[in-house]
Amino acid sequence: MSNETEPAPAAHGQPTLKAIADAVGVHVSTVSRALKRDPESPDASKSVRRIHRIAEQMGYRPNLMAAGLRTNRSYTIGVVMPRLTDVVIAQTCEAIEEAATAAGYQILLATPPDEVNAQLQSIQMLASRRIDGLIVSSIHLDRPDMVEEILRAGIPTIAVNRRADGKLHAVTTDDYHGGYLAGEHLVNLGHRRIGIVAGPRHASTAWDRTQGCIEAITSRGIEVDEELIVHTDFEVQGGISGAHRLLNLADPPTAIFAVNDTAAIGVAGAVRDRGLSIPRDISLVGYNDIPLVSQLPVPFTTISSPAAPMGSVALQQLLRGINEGEMSSLKLPVSLIVRASTTVPRQN
Template sequence: MVTIVDVARVAGVSKSTVSRVLDERLPRSQNATAERVRKAAAELGYVRDPLASGLRRVGTSTIGVVVPHLTDTVMAMFYEEIAAAATARGLFAVVASTNDDPDTERVAVESLVRRRVDGLILTTARIDTPIPLGPLGDSLPHVLALRTNDTSFASLGDDRLGAHLATRHLLDLGHRRIGLVRGPGYASTARNREAGYRDALTEAGVPVDETLLAGDSFTMQSGEIAGRALLDRADRPTAIFAVNDNNAIGVMAVAHALGLSVPDDLSLVGYNDIPVVSRLPVPMTTIRVPFAQIATAALELLNEASADGVPRTVTAAPTLIPRRSATAPR
């Protein structure tokens, strides 16, 4: 895709100059600079992105991105994909972190609105809960990403499918006692991944043992606590699916502390495919989420939101990445 960055480089002008010259809503300039910009755009085959122009509510070309934690590798990875997709469209992405707290989120949104962002992408949605946009953000186009509240525009990974793939993989290896490390109950990602786990077991004719479900957060610490509850018992599971790679790393730490070998004593599957899991002493089987695809779709949905379109959800399919942490039970 040819962007205004490319046109600006060839014409020897700034991005803002290119944007101004090529904006059909403004009077057509006939000076030498404008002609040079139009010539460069024509030679490169530049086509103006309707998203970049459609969002120009106040003309800052800035998208606000709201995340629970930037220390969370998943959120950092996703923000980078949003920033890259925005740059390709002549937009700039700025991020705010909320500590996954609705009150802090409201303050963060108001701060972004005061900075005159043209739209918001939020990864902080809670199931069946309105987005805390506050009075300043009510009229601002916004799209949910990764998580949904089931009512707004949303760009998601297919978490139910991903969890089904993970659990089906363990079942195909021969496991029948498969534990689940869950995430927070308010997150659609956790809800849908648990549903996918249950789907796979039910389809295989394996009863869901509710005592093999533990956990309530997407952190390593939560994974350790859940892992201890599942593994420090006589009838421990032979495999565990953790709905987040951080949870899985916590489970792996507990297994090591208990003298259990992964995968000889315990098979383990995570979710998201953050970079570190392929470089662990035992590389981890996980579900890869197409963050770039989700980011691009979120930006495209912003255009629909800015035009007051009917809210809809776009879903991207994940992929199972088999590695050494999951094998047949010994």
């Protein structure tokens, strides 16, 4: 049992730093330094966490306006995140906001279309609000000028979800490995004609997952015809159109890998509309493991990717950039979840 008595809340307004210092039994300067640290940071000491806990129990809340005047900071993070209707993007955004709030920051969210010029306009708008840092979720691989424009703004910036080829630090999941796991699973089941609903060419998520799947197939000595790779968007309609193109081939695939679950739902609809069934006629693998796909009449085999941790880790890296001038690019691990939508190919 702890001997530490719980401090009483402040009777009127916020407690002073001296009151917190007296409750903790340390000098005021120690409290001041500790309250400027993020208690959730992996390198935060037990002392820092204890001071934050006691300060919170006493009713202390950081005065961001006063702190901003002292440090020339706004304690505001700009977030540019198109496609909030996407479950993965929404989970990532929610995690960013929760982590920012815990660290004493607020976020300004912009949700432009997934188009370069619209995103750059949003970034310019956020920069005019004196943000301390920026998180961008939808970098376009085919537009290096997008990254150049972002860097020109002179604001600590990190990409999330999609990578940006070196010039900009990014926190992503290991999309290449996820694609490899999908292709490996289908080949191990005996499939030799595997179609890929590959998503848009400008998105690193789509590109890396597709290339990983192709590598898994070709490493087994199986050729992947170009006609088996269909680029669409990430939406249900993209999955529908991609599946119809694959199923219209003279030699259609026995399995389809869709690079996200939303497109995989469209693929399943197209298979159904043709009077075929999953997995008897077509095996199907999705990507992301959104909550819906485990509850479908035929639950999807898919790749589980950590959307929420990706957001909180991106925020932590950005705060490192703001406070220490250093950030790191990270890839979070993914895993294969096998369910009922995949099986051995049907014999003709």
